[in-house]
Amino acid sequence: MGEQLNRAFRRVFGEGGGFQRLVIQVAAILIAFIFGAAVLAVTGYSPLEAYVSMASGAFGSRYGVGQTLTQATPIVFTSIAFLVGLKAGLFNIGIEGQFLMGAMGATLAGIYLSGIPWVVHVPLTILFGMMAGALWALIPAVLKSRFDAHEVITTMMLSYVATHFTSYLVNYPFKAPGWVSQSVRINGSAELPRILPPTQLSAGIFIAVIVTAASTYFLQRTVIGYELRATGLNPSAAENAGISIDRSILVSMALSGAVAGLGGACEIMGIHRRFIQGFSPGYGWDGLAVALVGGLNPVGSFFASVLFGALRSGGMIMTRATGVPLDIVNILQALVIVFVAAPKLIRKLLGRER
Amino acid sequence: MVELSNLINAGLFAAAIRMATPIAYAALGGMFSERVGVMNIGLEGMMLTSAFSGVAASYFTGSAWLGVLAAVLVGGLLGLLHAVLTVKYAGDQVVSGAGLNILAAGFTAYMSQVIWGTRGSSEAVNSIPDLTIPFLRQVPVLGRVLGTHSPLVYLMPVITAASYFLLFKTPLGLRIRAVGEHPTAAETAGIDVYRIKFMCVILSGMLAGLGGAFLSLSHLNVFNKGMTGGRGFIALAAMIFGKWMPFSVFGASLLFGFADALQMRLQSLGLLPPQIILAIPYVLTVAILAGVVGKARPPSDYKPYERE
Secondary structure (H helix, E strand, C coil): CCHHHHHHHHHHCCCCCHHHHHHHHHHHHHHHHHHHHHHHHHHHCHHHHHHHHHHHHHCCCHHHHHHHHHHHHHHHHHHHHHHHHHHHHCCCCCCHHHHHHHHHHHHHHHCCCCCCCHHHHHHHHHHHHHHHHHHHHHHHHHHHHHHHCHHHHHHHHHHHHHHHHHHHHCCCCCCCCCCEECCCCCCHHCCCCCCCCCCCCCHHHHHHHHHHHHHHHHHHHCCCHHHHHHHHHHHHHHHHCCCCHHHHHHHHHHHHHHHHHHHHHHHHHHHHCCCCCCCCHHHHHHHHHHHHCCCCCCHHHHHHHHHHHHHHHHHHHHHHHHHCCCCCCHHHHHHHHHHHHHHHHHHCCCCCCC | CCCCCHHHHHHHHHHHHHHHHHHHHHHHHHHHHCCCCCCCCCCCHHHHHHHHHHHHHHHHHHHHHHHHHHHHHHHHHHHHHHHHHHHHHCCCHHHHHHHHHHHHHHHHHHHHHHHHHHEEECCCCCCCEEECCCHHHHCCCCHHHHHHEEEHHHHHHHHHHHHHHHHHHHHHHHHHHHHHHCCCHHHHCCCCCCHHHHHHHHHHHHHHHHHHHHHHHHHCCCEEEEEEEEECHHHHHHHCCCCHHHHHHHHHHHHHHHHHHHHHHHHHHHCCHHHHHCCHHHHHHHHHHCCCCCCCCCCCCCCCCCCC
16 A cells, blocks of 8 residues: 555655655654754743644634745745756755845836836746846856856855845945835836735745646656756766756756746735845745755645745744744754755654664 | 055954964864765854854853863764764765754754843853964064964964874874775775764864854854854865865965955945945855866765665
8 A cells, every 4th residue: 555655646746755755754844843842841931832822823813824825935936946956966055045136136127117017017027036046046057067166155155145235235226215224115017916915925826836836847747857857866877868967057057046036026026015135034045944845846845835834924923922032943944954854864763764 | 545554464464364263173174074975064053053152151151261162062063963864874965964054043043042032142251362472473564463363273273284194194094084085995994984984074063163162252252143154165165175185275264264354354444335345255255166176076975875
C-alpha cells in the first residue's frame, strides 16, 4: 500500500513528493515545534498558551484566515523562485534582493505610467517588476557562467546591495514628502484589488495560484524545464547530452528572479501601494525555508507557504496576547530548515533507521 | 572640498586592520571547514550568535574575557551542530548553513528581548580594553597604524601563523588535508575521517566565534540585531580570494577590512548618501569574486563522506 500511496502523491506533487517524504517533512515540522516549545519554556513562557494563541489567531476567524493568506502570498512567490533555481542546481539565496528590486520596478511603473486603463497598467506594472527581479538575478548568473563566481556569496551580497539601493531610492530621488522613508502612492490603475476586506488579502493570491500551476507545468512538461532539472541532477551528464550548462544557469536564474520580482510587485500593488523602506520582514528567507519544507515542488511550496503565513499572522496575534517575542517565529522556521536539511536524522528520530 | 588627508591617513589604516580582524577570524574558520570538504555558509550566524553570547556572558559575569570564552564555546557548539547535520547525517551543507543563519538571527533577537527587554539591542557591557605596545607606538606613522589595538587584533596574525603551522607542518595537518582531498584513501590509511571532519568544523565555529566576540566586545561594547552585517559571507569571499591558504586568507581579509574602514570614513565625511556608501563593501566583494579570483579551486569537493 505504501508504494501505491507514494505513486499517488508523486502524481499530485511531482517528483520528490512521495508519501514517505511527506511523513518526513511533517515530522521535521513537529520536531521543530517541540524544540521551539523548549525555548519558550526555558525563557519563562507557556508553550501551550503560545501555540494555541498562534493557531487560533491564524485560523480561528475569517479575519485570521484572510491575514494568513495575505502573509502566505509573497512566500509562495519567493519559495517558487528559490526552487526554480535549485532545480538547476543553483542556490539563489539572494531572493530577498530580487524581491525588493521587483517591488521597486513595479512601484516606479505604478507611479510614472499614468493615463492608461487598468487592463493595461496592471500587466505592465507586473512586467516591470518581473524584469527588475530577473535583471538583478542575471548579474550573479552571468558572473557564475563567465567567471565561476560562487552564487551563494554573490546572490547574498547583491541582496544587501539591493536593500541599501532601494532604501537610497526612497530616501533621495523618489522620496515622498514627509518624514517616512517611502515613495509616493502608485496610481489607482496599477493597484490589485483587495478581495476580503477588512483583511489586506489582495488579488495577488490568484496570481500566486497561477504561478504555482504554471511553474509545475514548466518544470514537468516543457523541454527547458527538463533541461534545467537535468542540469541540476547531473551537470556533466547533461552537458554530454547536449544541454548547455551556461544557458541553464542564465535561464533558471532569470526565471527565479522574475518570480521573486513578481512577488515584490504583487506586494506593492496589492498591499502597500507604495514602496516603504523595510516593508519586507524577510520574505526572501521564508521562501528558502518554505521551498525545502514543500519538498522542492511548487504545489508543496504553496501549502507550506500557508503554514508559514500562519506562523507570521498567528505570531503577531500571539505576541499581542501573550507577550512572547515575535522572533520565536523565526526560530521555529530556522529549526524546520535545520531538520529538513538532514532527512536521515529525522528517519533516525522516527526509529526508521539504526 | 574635502582634503585627501582627511580621507587617507594613518587612522584609516588602523581602522582597516581593526575591521579586517573579524573577517579574518571567520575566513580562517571557513578555511578549516572547507579543507575537510564541508562548506560553511553558517559563518555569519555563528559570528552573530557568538557576538550575542559574548555580550550576555559579560553582562552576567562582568568579565569581558569570560564573554570571549563564551563566544568561542557557543561558536564551537554551532560548529558541532553543523557537523552533526552535514557530516554524521549527510545533510545538505548549504541548507544547514542557511538554517543556522536564520536560527541565529531569530535566536539572538528573541533572547535580547528576553534578557534586556528591547528588540535587538543590549545594554552596554564591560568590553576588552585596547593594548598599547610601547616601542611600536613610538615609531612615526607605523606607530599610529599598529601601536594601539585590541588584544584580539594582535592575536590574529598569531592564529594565522599557527593555522599555517598546523596545516602544513604537523602530522595532524597532513591528515586534515588528506581527508579533504581524498577521504577514502585517508580512511584506508587508518585516519578517522569523521573525527577529523568534526574537529575542523567545530574549530571553524570557534574561530567565527572569536570574530563575533571581537565585534561585540572589542569593536563595540553592545550587541545589536544583525550586527555582523554579512561579514560571514564576506569572510567566505576572503577565503576563496586567499585560495584556502592561511596567510593569503589573512591578506585578503585586510583588503575587505580596508573597504569596510573606507566605507565608515566616507560616511563620517558625508560626501555621498549613506545608503550608497554602505553598499560599497558588498559590491567590492562581488567584483573581487568575479574578477580577480579567476579559477579558484576548492581543496575538496564538498561531498559528504559515507563509510562503506
